[in-house]
Amino acid sequence: MRSASARAVPEGQSLRTALVDPAIGEAIYSLASEIYPICRSITGPGVRETLGLLRRHIPIQTQEVPSGTIVFDWTIPNEWVVHGAFIRNAAGEKVVDFADHNLHLVGYSRPVHAVMPLAELRRHIHTLPDQPDLIPYRTAYYSEQWGFCLAHRQLEALPERLYEVVIDTTLQPGSLSWGEYLHSGESTEEFLLSAHICHPSLANDNCSGLALLAVLGERLSRLSTRYSYRFLFAPGTIGAIAWLAANEAGAERIRHGLIVSGVGDAGGPTYKKSRRGDALIDRAMTHVLRHASASSSILEFFPYGYDERQYCSPGFNLPVGLLQRSQFGTFPEYHTSADDLDFIKPEHLAASYSLVVSAIEIVEKDWQPLSVLPKCEPQLGKRGLYDAVGGRRAGPVESMAFLWILNLADGKHSLLDMAERSKLAFSTITDAADLLRDRGLIVDAGNRAND
Amino acid sequence: MRSASARAVPEGQSLRTALVDPAIGEAIYSLASEIYPICRSITGPGVRETLGLLRRHIPIQTQEVPSGTIVFDWTIPNEWVVHGAFIRNAAGEKVVDFADHNLHLVGYSRPVHAVMPLAELRRHIHTLPDQPDLIPYRTAYYSEQWGFCLAHRQLEALPERLYEVVIDTTLQPGSLSWGEYLHSGESTEEFLLSAHICHPSLANDNCSGLALLAVLGERLSRLSTRYSYRFLFAPGTIGAIAWLAANEAGAERIRHGLIVSGVGDAGGPTYKKSRRGDALIDRAMTHVLRHASASSSILEFFPYGYDERQYCSPGFNLPVGLLQRSQFGTFPEYHTSADDLDFIKPEHLAASYSLVVSAIEIVEKDWQPLSVLPKCEPQLGKRGLYDAVGGRRAGPVESMAFLWILNLADGKHSLLDMAERSKLAFSTITDAADLLRDRGLIVDAGNRAND
C-alpha cells in the first residue's frame, strides 16, 4: 500500500521545502572545509576524526572491522598511522614535509629511515611534469612500498646530493572504520546514499560528498518518509566490500542507491547509471539531470570508478548509480593538490544537493494514477482546472500536465512515466496529480509505482 | 479471408484512379468557399446550414442531441443563436459589427444591451497587439461571458467615449447537431474520417477538412471497399464526446481513424500519431508522409489538439491520428481572421486529399504474401520479370520490389512491412505483389495483414 505523500513531511510543507534552504550550499561548504585538512586513508585515525566531525550533524554509528578479517576475496589490512614524514638535506632543512601537505606522502607508505643520494630517492618520488606546480595523489595499498609526491618544480630544484628520508609511520593490526546512519521510513526498503571517506586533503573528491550527505541526513532525519534511508561513510573499495560482507543478506533491501562523489566543482552534472541501466534510480536521475541543466551528462555503466563497482558486481547487481559534477579523471585538478577548497563552491554544492533531493522526491512520491472518468476527457472547466476562455494559442504547462495525467491514467503508467513521456518536470506532474486526486478525478491504482 | 483488391474498384481501375482526378483540389476549394462565410459554433443553425451544403456531396444523416443530455462527464449546452451584435458610438455609427465578420463576436456570448465607457468595454475586448491588423478567434463555452474580438488598430482608433453594446443572441434549450455517413464495406470494421464543424469563418481550420472529407466521401461512396468508412462532421470536443457516448460499444469497430483538420495551407504535411503509437494508421501515415514530402513531420501523440484527444482517451484508446498541413498553433494565421480563403489553396487541398487516399490504399490493399518457391530465388527472367541482359549497374525499382517481396514472403511480413523495410513506396510494392501473385509466385497467407 502506498502512503499519501502528504504524510511524508509536516502538514502543508513539501519534501523539498523541508530539505532545502538558501543557506544549504554554505552549510555543506563549511563542513567540507572542516574535514578537508585531515589526512584520511582506508584505515587509521583520520577516518575516525572525520566521522567525529560528521557526527555533529548526523547520528552516525561507527563500525570497526579488525585487521585480518576476510571480506569476500579481500583481507582487512593493517591499520596505517602517520606520525610524520620528511626529506631533509645535508643542511638540516626539511625540503619536503608531510606537515606542509598530507599529499606529500604516498598513502600506506611503510616506515623508512635512510640516507640516500637523489638518484636513488628519485625512484620513490612521484611528480606531474605536465602540471609542474601540483602535488599528485598516490597510494600504495596492499604492497610494501613507500614514496613521496612533489610538485615537479620542487623536485627539479633539488641538488644531486645526499638526503635523509624519514617516514615515521606504523602499519600494525588495528581496524577499518566506517560510519552509517539508518533513517527508518514506513518501509524497510532502503535508499542507500554513500560517500567514500578514504581520501586525504582533496576537497571535491570527496570532502564534498561526505559533507553533502551529512547535511542531507541531518535534515532528512526530521521527516517521515516512505523509504528508509541508509547513509554510509566508508573507505573506498575495501570499506564498501567490508560493509557488503557484513550485510550480505540485508543488501537486498537496497531498492535505490547513489554514490555521491566530487559534487562541488563547476562541471557536469554527471550521472553514471547502475549496471542494470533501467533501474528507477537510473530513470529518476536521468529525468532530474535533463531538467536541471543543459550541460548534464548521462553515462552508461562501466566497471571502473567508485563504490558502484562493488554494489554492481554480478553477485549483488544492486540499483546503485554515481552522481558527480565533472566526471572523475576528466579535469586537470583530479587527484592533485589543486583539488582544494578553492575548487569547490557553495553554489555547486547546493545544486548537487538539489539533484539528490529531486531523486528522493521521485522515489517518495511516484505512484500510478487510475482515471475515474476514463472515457473521453473529464470537463476541466467546470472544476476550475481550465482557462474559461478557449481558443488560446497554447495551454499553459499546468493544463498540459492535467491532460497528460488524465490521458495516461490507466493504472499502468507511473507519474515518472508521465513526466518522461510529456517531458514535463516530475514536480509539475506530481503537483497536478495531487490536484486531480483531490478533485476525485484520479485514484491510486494501488500498486507501488516503483516496485 | 482477404478480398482481392481487384474487387474494391471497377474492373481494371485502381482505387487511386477512382478517387483522384486533376480537378479535385478545385472541387474541395469550391466547397470550402461555400461554407466559409457561415457562423458556426458548437451548437446552432450554422452547423445545420453547413451540413446542408455538405449533403449535396455526401448523404449525411443528421443527429440532434437535446440540450441537457449528459454525455460522460459533460452536458450538452443550450443552443446558441446569433441574430446580430455590434458596438455603436454616440454618433450612431456601428464601429464594430458582427455582420462584417463573424469572428468579431466571442463565441457563445450571452445577450447584452448596455451603454458603457470604453474603459469598461475594454475588459470584454480581445485583440492581438503583435498582429494589429488581425481579428482573433475566441470562444466562451460553458461560462456566462460575452465579448468582442477586434483588430488591435481598430481598438486603438476608438476614442474614450461611451458606447452602446448590443449582443442579440439567445442561449436556450435546443440541441447539438452532427452529421455522419457510413459507407458500408465488406467488413463491419470501420475507418473513421472526422472533421470538426464548430469553427466560424476560419478557412483552413476547418472548412478545409470538412470539404475534403465531403468530396472524398462523394467519390468513395461509389466504390466497393474492404472496410466500412464512417465520415463524421461533429462539433469539436463536445460533438466527439456526444458521438462516443451514443456509440460507446460501436466505437470498438473503429480499426483506423484520421482526424482531418487544417489541410489547405502550404506547410507540413504533419501527422500526429494515435496514443498507441504503433497502430496501422500510424505506420501507414508515417510511410505515406515520408514518401510524399521532404518537409513532412511525424509527431508522437500528445493529449492536446483536436478530437483525437477523445478517441485516444484511456477508456477508448482508439487508433485515431491527426492529419494537418502546418501543425495547429505554429503559424501566425492560426485562429485569426488571416485564416481566410487566400490562406488555403487548391493545390494543397489536393495534396492532402492524396495523402488520405494513400492511407486508404494501404489499409485496403495490405496483405501478407507467402512464397510458393521459398527456397532460393525464383527465376524472374523466364517469366519476363527481369531484364534479360545482366551485368547492369543496378536493378530498377520494379526489380527491387520483386526481390524484396520474394525475400520477405514468409507469411509473416505484410506489404507495408516490406515497403517500410525496402524504403520503396507502398504502391510500388503492391503493384509488384499483384504481378507476382498473377504469375503464381506468391499466394495470400490467409490472414488479414492489419488485424
Place this chain on the structure above:
Amino acid sequence: MRSASARAVPEGQSLRTALVDPAIGEAIYSLASEIYPICRSITGPGVRETLGLLRRHIPIQTQEVPSGTIVFDWTIPNEWVVHGAFIRNAAGEKVVDFADHNLHLVGYSRPVHAVMPLAELRRHIHTLPDQPDLIPYRTAYYSEQWGFCLAHRQLEALPERLYEVVIDTTLQPGSLSWGEYLHSGESTEEFLLSAHICHPSLANDNCSGLALLAVLGERLSRLSTRYSYRFLFAPGTIGAIAWLAANEAGAERIRHGLIVSGVGDAGGPTYKKSRRGDALIDRAMTHVLRHASASSSILEFFPYGYDERQYCSPGFNLPVGLLQRSQFGTFPEYHTSADDLDFIKPEHLAASYSLVVSAIEIVEKDWQPLSVLPKCEPQLGKRGLYDAVGGRRAGPVESMAFLWILNLADGKHSLLDMAERSKLAFSTITDAADLLRDRGLIVDAGNRAND
C-alpha cells in the same frame, strides 16, 4: 561442451599467428594474378581451369551437374565454350578480338557468322559513353542473344562500313562445375566461406575473393578447429542454387557464413548483414569492422547482390553475410575492364584476409564466463593483475578488460557481448578472459556462447 581454445592451434600459438604472416597479401595477389586471364562464365572450361589453379592450394573436390538438371526453379543451362570471336573489317583487320580481352564478348553469346553494316551491328554492341576508354562487362544468360563490348572510343572510330562478325562458340549439353573443400572441425556445424567463380577477367570481382579463400583454406586446413569450415567456389546464382539443391538438408549445418567478393580494392571495408540481421556472424563482422577501420560500413540486408540472396531466401534464411571492400556498383571500375590487376593491391587483400580471420577467431573463441567470486570485485592486485600503485588517472586497457569481464561474468554474457558493451576489441577481451580463467577467477558457464 566447449573445447578449450588452446586445442584449436599448435600449443602456444594463437589462431591468428597460425593463419596470418607478413607475406599473405602477396600470396593472395599472386594467385589472383594467375587466375585473372581465364575466361570464366557460369559453365565451361574456364571454371574448371580456375578450380585447377586453386587446387594447388586447397584440396578442392569438383562437382559436375549435367545441363538440364532441375535445381529448384531453375534449370542447369547448356555449357558455353568459346573458341574465338572477332569483328573484321573489309580490309581483313580484326577491329575487335576476344583474344585481346575476354570482356569483348558478351557472356553466353550464341554462335554467329554474318556480314552486316555497322548500323545493324551497333544493336549488338555495348559501350560506356561516360567512361569511353573502358570495356563494359555484360552477359546474356538464359536467352539466345549475342553481342560485343567495346570501349566507346573504339566504337566511335569504326567507319560506317560492312563488317564480318564471327562468334565461334558452342552452347551444348555439358555440365555446371563447382569446387568445395570441407575442413572438419570438432563439430559438424559449419562456417561457410564462399566466392563466385563465374566472372571473366575482373580482378576484384572476384579473383580477389577466390584467391583469398584458397589461401585461407590452405592455412586453416592444418589446424584443429571447433567448427567445420566449408569453402565453396561456385558460379554466381545458378551455382549457389545448384549447391543448395544438392545440399537441401545439409544446409542446416551452416551456423555462420560469409560471401567474399571484391576484397582487393582500396575502399570500405563493407559488411552487408544476413537477412536475420542479428546472427552471430552479423555481430562478429560488425565488431570486427568497427575496430578495423574508421571507413568501414555496415549495411542492413537487402535482396540484391551476391549469393547471400540465395542463402538468405525465406526457405533457407541462413546466417550468411557479404564481405567486400567498396560496395558493388558504387565505384567506377565496377564491371569494366578497369577492374584489373592494378585495381587490387596486396595490402588490401591482406587487410580483408585479416577481417575474415578475426571473424573466425570470434566464432572459435567465444564463450560465456561465470565468475567464481561474483560478490564484489576479486582483488586483482594480489594476483598481479593490477598496477600496485593506485591513484593513477586511468586504468590501462587490460585492467578495463579484467573489470568488464568480471562484472559481466554472470554466465549470461558471452565474450562478444562483453566486447560490444565495453567497446574493447574481442582479442583484448579474450586474452584477458584466458588469463582470468588461468587464475581461477572465472569458469566456462558450460553453454556454447554462440549456439
